[in-house]
Structure formats: C-alpha cells, structure tokens
Amino acid sequence: MTTATTALQAMTPHELAKIVFNQERLFILDVRNQSDFDDWKIEGHNIEIINIPYFDLMDGVDPALERIPEGEKVLVVCAKEGSSIFVAEQIVEAGRSEVFYLQGGMKAWSEHLEPVKVGDLRNGGELYQFVRIGKGCLSYMVISQGEAVVIDTLRMTDVYEAFAKEHKATIKHTIDTHLHADHISGGKKLADQVGATYWLPEKDATEVTFSYEKLEDGKAIKAGNTDITILPIYSPGHTIGSTSFIIDDQYLLTGDILFVESIGRPDLAGLAEDWVGDLRHTLYSRYKELSPDLIVLPAHFGKITELGKGGQVSTRLGDLYQHNPGLLIQDETEFRRTVTEKLPPQPNAYQEIRQTNMGKIKPNEEEQREMEIGPNRCAVHDR
The missing domain is CATH 3.60.15.10 (Ribonuclease Z/Hydroxyacylglutathione hydrolase-like)
Structure with a gap:
C-alpha cells in the first residue's frame, strides 16, 4: 500500500546546493516563523520561495496548496525538518507529486x-x-x-x-x-x-x-x-x-x-x-x-x-x-x-x-x- 510517507522524498543539503549552483527551478515552502524567514532564507536564481508559518498549517494545508503552482517540484523547509515532514506529507496526501522536505532543515543547510x-x-x-x-x-x-x-x-x-x-x-x-x-x-x-x-x-x-x-x-x-x-x-x-x-x-x-x-x-x-x-x-x-x-x-x-x-x-x-x-x-x-x-x-x-x-x-x-x-x-x- 502506498502511503504519504513513502511518496514523500528527502532532499539533502548537497542535492539542494547542486540545484542552486545549476540554477534549476524549485518552489520552496518555508514553514518557519516569519521573523526567522525574514532574517535568513534559501536563495537561488530560479528559486521561488514563500513563507507560511507551521502554526498556520496545523489545521490543514489548503492555504499552501492555493499558492503552490501545479506541476512544480516543491521543497518544504523548517528549522530542523520535523515540521516540514508533517506539512509535506499533507501536501502529498492532497495529490501533489515531487514533494520533498529538506533533510536536517535549515540547521543542516547552514552547516553544509x-x-x-x-x-x-x-x-x-x-x-x-x-x-x-x-x-x-x-x-x-x-x-x-x-x-x-x-x-x-x-x-x-x-x-x-x-x-x-x-x-x-x-x-x-x-x-x-x-x-x-x-x-x-x-x-x-x-x-x-x-x-x-x-x-x-x-x-x-x-x-x-x-x-x-x-x-x-x-x-x-x-x-x-x-x-x-x-x-x-x-x-x-x-x-x-x-x-x-x-x-x-x-x-x-x-x-x-x-x-x-x-x-x-x-x-x-x-x-x-x-x-x-x-x-x-x-x-x-x-x-x-x-x-x-x-x-x-x-x-x-x-x-x-x-x-x-x-x-x-x-x-x-x-x-x-x-x-x-x-x-x-x-x-x-x-x-x-x-x-x-x-x-x-x-x-x-x-x-x-x-x-x-x-x-x-x-x-x-x-x-x-x-x-x-x-x-x-x-x-x-x-x-
């Protein structure tokens, strides 16, 4: 039986770095608090990023689905990965494919x-x-x-x-x-x-x-x-x-x-x-x-x-x-x-x-x- 967990994929900081270096297209949903997002975020030439705090998505991911373009590769990020897995699983359950979470979150991204x-x-x-x-x-x-x-x-x-x-x-x-x-x-x-x-x-x-x-x-x-x-x-x-x-x-x-x-x-x-x-x-x-x-x-x-x-x-x-x-x-x-x-x-x-x-x-x-x-x-x- 296919589950949201098995359909969801992890993206390593190395894989994300290669996407940035190669200027590939990626849509990012950052679910950290707005103040943390405003201070520091993932950037790239062809990266589109939005911020919807995790607490605004606990009752459902519809606010995010409305803003994520169809057919896009989507990466969900948070501070340590836990919240991003929770949100990304729901996005998969809603029928979206090519959904990833950042392994280790922004802490791992900071250290890569x-x-x-x-x-x-x-x-x-x-x-x-x-x-x-x-x-x-x-x-x-x-x-x-x-x-x-x-x-x-x-x-x-x-x-x-x-x-x-x-x-x-x-x-x-x-x-x-x-x-x-x-x-x-x-x-x-x-x-x-x-x-x-x-x-x-x-x-x-x-x-x-x-x-x-x-x-x-x-x-x-x-x-x-x-x-x-x-x-x-x-x-x-x-x-x-x-x-x-x-x-x-x-x-x-x-x-x-x-x-x-x-x-x-x-x-x-x-x-x-x-x-x-x-x-x-x-x-x-x-x-x-x-x-x-x-x-x-x-x-x-x-x-x-x-x-x-x-x-x-x-x-x-x-x-x-x-x-x-x-x-x-x-x-x-x-x-x-x-x-x-x-x-x-x-x-x-x-x-x-x-x-x-x-x-x-x-x-x-x-x-x-x-x-x-x-x-x-x-x-x-x-x-």
Missing part, C-alpha cells in the same frame, strides 16, 4: 559545505573553494605533492579531513586570514586534530589563549615541495590584523576585506573610526599595486548573484575596480561615511563568536550551532 574546484596550479597542484552555501562563508584548500593547506577553516572540520584523505593529501597547515566574528573558526581545532601548524595574524591575536604561528608580510608558507607558495600580504581594515594571500601568482585570497560585490566592514571589533583609514589604504592603494589579472577569492559572499559557474565565487581584481561599488568612492569623506554609517545589522552573536575564536569561552556543539544561525554580515554593501 560544497567543495568547488577553482583550478589547477602549476606543477600539478589544485585549489578548491568550499562554499558554505547556506551562510555565505568560503574557505579554501590548496593541495600539492600530497600536502594540503586549509585557509579560513570552518568548524565542520571533518569535511576537510575527509576531502584531504580522498585526495591522498596530509593537512600540514591551517590559516585564518583574520580573527572571525561571524562564524566559529575550525582552524585551531583542525590543526590539533591532524598535527598541523595553525597560523594567525599577530595583531588579531593579542587576546587569544592558545599557541599559534605568526603570519608575517611576505613570509611564504609552502604547500608540497613545488614552487606553489602561499604568500601573506598584510591588508588591515576589516580587522587590524587582516592578511591576504597570493597563491601561485594567480589567486588573491582577500579574507573579509574585499568581496565580489562589496567591501569588508571595519566595525566588528568596535573600532570602525580607527580602522576606516586602514581599510581605504588596503583597497585603494595596497591592492592596486597588485596585478589586475589576479583572481579574487573572498572569505564570504553576501548575495546569490555572486555565485558564478558551478557555484564558484571569484572574479578578476581589475574588473572589481571597474564594477565594485566599494572601490568607486573617490571622495575620502564619503568613503568614511559609507563604511561607518551605512552598515547592515551586525552578525548574530558576533561578540560571543569572537570570544570563542580567541579561546576565551568554550561553547558546546549545540551552542556553537545556535550562535552561527543566520546569514553572515561581514560586508558594507550587503543584503
């Missing part, structure tokens, strides 16, 4: 990392970007000659371990471009787990409670025994210690200083007025000295429009100086006003996240998950 190959490096190395599609975080892995380096590691460290093992590589270094305030870093944790060296900018580490290696301007960190060199460049502004990396003379990892459609905010340590001059110097002078052909790879994206082919977030540095709004403010007073006054809300629990990344507090796994719920808000020009 999708690896995307950026390109091949000289002498056989590879560079990968890990897209945290639900939160807009980006991290990187360089693999060369059986050695790996992870940059801006997220707290889901098992993903990097598994990926390195799959590619027959040993993680030798983990690096944070700066002290993060929107998500919990997994850099130190991963380094300890695999016996790697953890690197952090010294100027961001004045209050950290653990050991680390100091990133220094111009000091290369090797990956493998080839000439693939990860070269740190001091580039303050988002934080006082923010450091960028040039990899293989091809790629510029900008951390949270420069994004595809925006620039980094200087206020997450409460020092916007102090750091705005550093930010302008990095963006308008330091980066301008670099080759315009470098491919910029940021640590975050703020809008789904920043995802390119296959889900990759990248663009040529020279093109950013033509199109990025944050790089086109010639008047210094206007620039200062923009990056200190015209800011989006600060990230959820950002003070607690900074304290965690310093090692001062040690929240458990569930507390860390709750601290990170919601979008990143590291940019000046954001959602």
Whole structure:
C-alpha cells in the first residue's frame, strides 16, 4: 500500500546546493516563523520561495496548496525538518507529486559545505573553494605533492579531513586570514586534530589563549615541495590584523576585506573610526599595486548573484575596480561615511563568536550551532 510517507522524498543539503549552483527551478515552502524567514532564507536564481508559518498549517494545508503552482517540484523547509515532514506529507496526501522536505532543515543547510574546484596550479597542484552555501562563508584548500593547506577553516572540520584523505593529501597547515566574528573558526581545532601548524595574524591575536604561528608580510608558507607558495600580504581594515594571500601568482585570497560585490566592514571589533583609514589604504592603494589579472577569492559572499559557474565565487581584481561599488568612492569623506554609517545589522552573536575564536569561552556543539544561525554580515554593501 502506498502511503504519504513513502511518496514523500528527502532532499539533502548537497542535492539542494547542486540545484542552486545549476540554477534549476524549485518552489520552496518555508514553514518557519516569519521573523526567522525574514532574517535568513534559501536563495537561488530560479528559486521561488514563500513563507507560511507551521502554526498556520496545523489545521490543514489548503492555504499552501492555493499558492503552490501545479506541476512544480516543491521543497518544504523548517528549522530542523520535523515540521516540514508533517506539512509535506499533507501536501502529498492532497495529490501533489515531487514533494520533498529538506533533510536536517535549515540547521543542516547552514552547516553544509560544497567543495568547488577553482583550478589547477602549476606543477600539478589544485585549489578548491568550499562554499558554505547556506551562510555565505568560503574557505579554501590548496593541495600539492600530497600536502594540503586549509585557509579560513570552518568548524565542520571533518569535511576537510575527509576531502584531504580522498585526495591522498596530509593537512600540514591551517590559516585564518583574520580573527572571525561571524562564524566559529575550525582552524585551531583542525590543526590539533591532524598535527598541523595553525597560523594567525599577530595583531588579531593579542587576546587569544592558545599557541599559534605568526603570519608575517611576505613570509611564504609552502604547500608540497613545488614552487606553489602561499604568500601573506598584510591588508588591515576589516580587522587590524587582516592578511591576504597570493597563491601561485594567480589567486588573491582577500579574507573579509574585499568581496565580489562589496567591501569588508571595519566595525566588528568596535573600532570602525580607527580602522576606516586602514581599510581605504588596503583597497585603494595596497591592492592596486597588485596585478589586475589576479583572481579574487573572498572569505564570504553576501548575495546569490555572486555565485558564478558551478557555484564558484571569484572574479578578476581589475574588473572589481571597474564594477565594485566599494572601490568607486573617490571622495575620502564619503568613503568614511559609507563604511561607518551605512552598515547592515551586525552578525548574530558576533561578540560571543569572537570570544570563542580567541579561546576565551568554550561553547558546546549545540551552542556553537545556535550562535552561527543566520546569514553572515561581514560586508558594507550587503543584503
């Protein structure tokens, strides 16, 4: 006997990420509370999404059926999956086909990392970007000659371990471009787990409670025994210690200083007025000295429009100086006003996240998950 339960299908975060990356059509019914929906939702080029809170559907799903187009693939989402299964089963019972619920709900979506190959490096190395599609975080892995380096590691460290093992590589270094305030870093944790060296900018580490290696301007960190060199460049502004990396003379990892459609905010340590001059110097002078052909790879994206082919977030540095709004403010007073006054809300629990990344507090796994719920808000020009 066919039941609603057997007809209902689960969609994994990986499957949903591929739909977003490939710009496929999908209709989403989000049954979370309106405030949660307004704060943060699933986005995509061909995704249509509506919000009807679960409590408005407990007595029947007719209000949803009236708004779901016939013949559409439908995904029902909630915070943890339970409510979405309840609603989706009723939609199936009403005769709709191709009905899915998001496995693990928005919590699983927030934590999912999708690896995307950026390109091949000289002498056989590879560079990968890990897209945290639900939160807009980006991290990187360089693999060369059986050695790996992870940059801006997220707290889901098992993903990097598994990926390195799959590619027959040993993680030798983990690096944070700066002290993060929107998500919990997994850099130190991963380094300890695999016996790697953890690197952090010294100027961001004045209050950290653990050991680390100091990133220094111009000091290369090797990956493998080839000439693939990860070269740190001091580039303050988002934080006082923010450091960028040039990899293989091809790629510029900008951390949270420069994004595809925006620039980094200087206020997450409460020092916007102090750091705005550093930010302008990095963006308008330091980066301008670099080759315009470098491919910029940021640590975050703020809008789904920043995802390119296959889900990759990248663009040529020279093109950013033509199109990025944050790089086109010639008047210094206007620039200062923009990056200190015209800011989006600060990230959820950002003070607690900074304290965690310093090692001062040690929240458990569930507390860390709750601290990170919601979008990143590291940019000046954001959602």
